[in-house]
Amino acid sequence: MTGTTYEQKEPFFTKDKAFYRTFWGMTLVVALQNLVAFSVNMTDNIMLGNYSQEALSGAAIVNQIFFVVQQITFGIGNAMVMLGSQYWGRKKTGPICEITGIALKIGFIFSAIIVLACSFFPVEFLRLFTNSTPIIQEGCDYLYLMQWTFVLFIFSSILMSTLRSVETVKISFYISVMSLIVNAGINYTLIFGNFGFPQMGITGAAVGTLAARILELAVIVFYLFKLDTKIRIFTYGNIFKSSAVLKKDFYKVLIPIIINQTLWAVSIPIQTAILGHLSDDAIAANSISSTFFQYLKVIVIALSSASSVLIGIAIGRGDMARVRSDARTMSVIYVVVGVILAIVLYLLRYPLLSLYQLTDTAMVLSLNLIIVMSFVMVGMAYQMPVLVGIIQGGGDTNFVVKLNIISMWLIVMPLSFLAAFVWHWPVELVVLVIQSDQIFKCLPAFIRFRSYKWIRNLTR
Secondary structure (H helix, E strand, O other), X not given: OOHHHHHHHOOOOOOOHHHHHXXXXXXXXXXXXXXXXXXXHHXXXXXXXXXXXXXXXXXXXXXXHHHHHHXXXXXXXXXXXXXXXXXXXXXXXXXXXXXXXXXXXXXXXXXXXHHHHXXXXXXXXXXXXXXXXXXXXXXXXXXXXXXXXXXXXXXXXXXXXXHHHOOOOHHHHHHXXXXXXXXXXXXXXXXXXXXXXXXXXXXXXXXXXXXXXXXXXXXXXXXXXXXXXXXXXOOOOHHHXXXXXXXXXXXXXXXXXXXXXXXXXXXXXXXXXXXXXXXXXXXXXXXXXXXXXXXXXXXXXXXXXXXXXXXXXXXHHOOHHHHHHHHHHHHHHHHHHHHHHHHHHHHOHHHHHOOOOOOHHHHHHXXXXXXXXXXXXXXXXXXXXXXXXXXXOOOOHHHHHHHHHHHHHHHHHHHHHHHHHHOOOOHHHHHHHHOOHHHHOHHHHHHHHHHOOOOOOOXX
């Protein structure tokens, strides 16, 4: 049947008020959590920037490694949410515990690889990003402790994904707030040597991050041991065993997601490098406009996260009419939110840019790029939640990874290189080409969404 036929037989929008309360409540909490997490990185950058440029640069290149770790970890977590939420819809908690165990084992293997690579080849890793000896030395000092924060982050994120799959999200926000406070406090104390403590510079920043990550994992484990009443993941021991069937199901959804996250993570530094070779003003303007854009993007990511959970739960319950009406409702919400965010970004362009001291050229570029990103925001706010929240969340991982490979690596990347280095287009147009997939992916996302072929019950 076509989407139109379905809609003739069932209401277009979901009328259940509980759906809206859950959707907006989860979106708000996840958005705040992402905003706090983003602020942690901003705090590190500001403090290290006030300490020394070499320390800031050293931390920046180590964070490039963390970015890849983060994206692969998010891939594991998204697979956990996709499968776990469907079992939660069926009120079967045993498989959720088993799937968590599988994800943690994968996380352990991934952690071991990361630690071994960072321990034995730190300089080689950092030379991929810079040849500056002072920056590499600062980066090595930072990486010595930061590699262990990667491990803690992997395990914490997987456990938080488990809780998110059963609609427990507030604890993640509280943990993020505690992490921000601890990290900022220790950074201020140890980077600059305040309150009688030694001045440790970039190593002090690493200590702050390590302490924050230890706290995160400790709180989440304590919550699961003592306070959680939904799945009791450590109580019944299911986390330590898993069936071959569940492993097969998990890997089936995990592999396409990991491929997608990894390829996307690799593409971001390349896009940044393209703009970095245009001009100093282009680098500054893109950095500023991207920062504002990223702050609003946390809302879109939260929409995707909430949608994935609710779609998975609805599919697990087996009510396909409800799945379709929930998805239609959310798709309209995405468009409305996207337009609102675009207007906000556009209207705040002058007040936000007044915070910076820029050359006249950089100021004009920044204003123009914010206008470009306002249009991009509308497309991104629709296609990302539809693809990641609804289609991927509904079990169709292959369509999403194929679309992203084609759009990014066969269209956007070649056109971006041509626009920047062959056609020598203005910076604004180069940025538009780089971000163009956020707009043109809307059409295939809409067509696939309306087919409802993405609805797949992955439970046993």
